[in-house]
Amino acid sequence: MQVELDNEKARAGSGDVAARLARARVLVIGVGALGSPAAWHLAAAGVGTLLLVDPDRVELSNLPRQLLYDDACIGRLKVDCAAERLRARFSGPRVEVSATQVTADNAAALIATADFTIDATDGARVKFAINDAAVTVRRPFCHAGVLGFFGQLLTVHPGGGACLRCLFPVAPDDGEVATCRQAGVVGPIAGIIGALQAAEAISALLGEPRAGGLLTCDGRTGRWRRIALRRNPRCPLCAPEAVEDRQVCYGS
Amino acid sequence: MAVQVRIPTPLRRFTGGAEQVGAAGATVGNVVDDLERQFPGIKEKLCKEGQVQRFVNIFLNGDDIRFLSNLDTGVKDDDELSIVPAIAGG
Numbered sequence: 001m002q003v004e005l006d007n008e009k010a011r012a013g014s015g016d017v018a019a020r021l022a023r024a025r026v027l028v029i030g031v032g033a034l035g036s037p038a039a040w041h042l043a044a045a046g047v048g049t050l051l052l053v054d055p056d057r058v059e060l061s062n063l064p065r066q067l068l069y070d071d072a073c074i075g076r077l078k079v080d081c082a083a084e085r086l087r088a089r090f091s092g093p094r095v096e097v098s099a100t101q102v103t104a105d106n107a108a109a110l111i112a113t114a115d116f117t118i119d120a121t122d123g124a125r126v127k128f129a130i131n132d133a134a135v136t137v138r139r140p141f142c143h144a145g146v147l148g149f150f151g152q153l154l155t156v157h158p159g160g161g162a163c164l165r166c167l168f169p170v171a172p173d174d175g176e177v178a179t180c181r182q183a184g185v186v187g188p189i190a191g192i193i194g195a196l197q198a199a200e201a202i203s204a205l206l207g208e209p210r211a212g213g214l215l216t217c218d219g220r221t222g223r224w225r226r227i228a229l230r231r232n233p234r235c236p237l238c239a240p241e242a243v244e245d246r247q248v249c250y251g252s
Numbered sequence: 253m254a255v256q257v258r259i260p261t262p263l264r265r266f267t268g269g270a271e272q273v274g275a276a277g278a279t280v281g282n283v284v285d286d287l288e289r290q291f292p293g294i295k296e297k298l299c300k301e302g303q304v305q306r307f308v309n310i311f312l313n314g315d316d317i318r319f320l321s322n323l324d325t326g327v328k329d330d331d332e333l334s335i336v337p338a339i340a341g342g
Contacts, residue, residue, distance in 0.1 A: 030342050032342055033341075033342060034342040035342070119342075120342050121342050122340070122341055122342040123340055123342075124307070124338060124340040127340055127342075144342065145338070145339030145340050145341055145342060146339065146341045146342060147261065147262060147339050147340075147341040148261055148262075149261060150260070150261035150262075150339065151339070152336075152339050167309050167316075167336070167338075168306060168307060168309065168338050169306075170306045171306075172306055172307035172338055172340075177307050177337070177338050177339070177340040179340055179341050179342075180341035180342060183341065185341050190342075214336065216336075218261065218271065220261075220271075221271055223271075225334075227311060227314060227334065227336065228314055229316070230316070230319065232316070232318065232319070233319075
């Protein structure tokens with residue numbers, strides 16, 4: 001009964017909205033601090049199929065911010081625990097899992113199967129691999145990053161606004177940009193940004209994409225900013241003349 | 253020229269926690285030098301070998317300086333510089 005009531009609430013609005021979401025397939029890469037709230041909200045909203053991808057196992061240090069997990073999950077694969085939680089809570093979505101590491105070699109094939117991809121990963125190199133793959137296979141995705149009290153989010157639509165390479169043409173090495181594993185994150189900030197990623201996905205799936213640009217959240221000051229971004233005419237990935245060189249850029 | 257510079261969270265350890273600071277200079281590069289004078293150590297997080305670090309973006313009044321003249325981009329009084337770093341945590 002509880003689950004049925006929740007699904008009714010989740011499907012509030014027109015039947016067309018519910019039907020659109022029920023037909024959708026969303027890929028969530030990373031089921032950690034960002035991916036936990038993102039996957040939860042997508043399931044609650046009635047997205048038809050979720051594919052969860054994450055190679056990691058749950059650790060004790062994850063628990064304060066990766067809200068899908070509890071003590072009983074420690075040592076188990078995140079995707080398995082996450083899927084169990086979501087299936088127990090929501091009868092609607094089909095939850096598929098893959099305990100694999102996304103890389104430049106496999107990202108495109110994964111992303112091409114989804115209507116929308118959420119980059120909820122922890123690491124620079126994988127984020128750029130996701131960006132490169134999504135732009136190449138022309139699928140929309142939402143990039144986000146969080147650190148400490150700060151978070152930022154960028155949704156990229158095919159042929160739309162700036163991609164991550166427009167901002168950062170050369171991907172930083174993993175050691176140049178700190179991860180949450182290294183530097184930590186305030187759980188609620190990740191919760192907010194992950195939930196926003198789900199909102200971005202839902203907007204896109206309903207054909208109502210957000211205004212665009214880089215959205216930043218400073219949890220200490222409470223200040224939100226939207227920085228309008230233009231596509232970089234010299235972007236090594238999405239500029240028209242970059243097409244022939246795209247493989248050189250991809251994942252590097 | 254006196255401009256306002258928005259400091260991203262990862263760099264506030266150089267500015268004593270300040271999220272916005274004033275700096276002077278005729279170009280973005282000059283402003284970065286003035287930031288270094290005020291907050292030693294911050295410049296190497298922003299620039300390397302005369303170029304903006306690859307994991308940092310600098311916006312002048314909302315325009316990416318790479319669309320303008322990079323560090324040679326001129327600034328005027330009350331302009332706003334925003335430093336936007338790559339954030340990779342998740």
